[in-house]
Amino acid sequence: MGGAPMPGGECRNEGVAVTEAGEGGKEQPARTRHVSEHMANERTYLAWLRTSVTLMSFGLVLNRFAAELGAVRRAAGLHAILTLPAEHVGVGMVGAGMVLILGAAVRYAQVRHGIDTGEYRPLTRAAWIIALAVLVGGVTCLVWMYRRS
Numbered sequence: 017m018g019g020a021p022m023p024g025g026e027c028r029n030e031g032v033a034v035t036e037a038g039e040g041g042k043e044q045p046a047r048t049r050h051v052s053e054h055m056a057n058e059r060t061y062l063a064w065l066r067t068s069v070t071l072m073s074f075g076l077v078l079n080r081f082a083a084e085l086g087a088v089r090r091a092a093g094l095h096a097i098l099t100l101p102a103e104h105v106g107v108g109m110v111g112a113g114m115v116l117i118l119g120a121a122v123r124y125a126q127v128r129h130g131i132d133t134g135e136y137r138p139l140t141r142a143a144w145i146i147a148l149a150v151l152v153g154g155v156t157c158l159v160w161m162y163r164r165s
Contacts, residue, residue: 050131050132053131053136054128054131057124057127057128057131058124060124060127061120061121061123061124064116064117064119064120064123065117065120067116068113068114068116068117068120069113069117070113071109071110071112071113071116072109072110072113072114074109075105075106075107075108075109075110075111075112075113076106076110077106078102078103078105078106078109079102079103079105079106079107079110080106081102082102082103082106083103085102086103101160123139
């Protein structure tokens with residue numbers, strides 16, 4: 017399974033061109049020299065996928081629960097206005113989950129390309145924007161919870 021020299025000095029290993037030397041001066045196939053980076057990128061994508069599915073699932077449950085609670089309140093002759101925001105929050109969570117998975121797929125492709133070309137740069141500004149958005153969401157939740165009690 018070793019590499020066999022090809023005409024012109026190029027070396028092939030299992031059908032993949034060898035392009036650079038790896039650890040200890042051994043040549044590595046071009047597609048496998050950044051395997052750990054690609055695997056980390058895939059794990060990150062899968063974490064975003066799980067988060068997206070969880071967000072959409074919880075939004076669906078919240079929406080359906082709020083709708084059922086509203087129907088029970090209406091049947092009992094009670095005012096159901098308090099369930100309307102929860103229904104909208106559920107719809108918003110499903111929408112946010114859909115946007116999240118699209119963003120994760122785009123980012124996965126960008127990072128993959130950056131790793132392959134050696135031009136990967138982390139998005140520091142995006143990390144701060146996400147952190148601020150989560151903080152704003154947390155403060156909004158606290159205000160909403162304490163307003164109701």
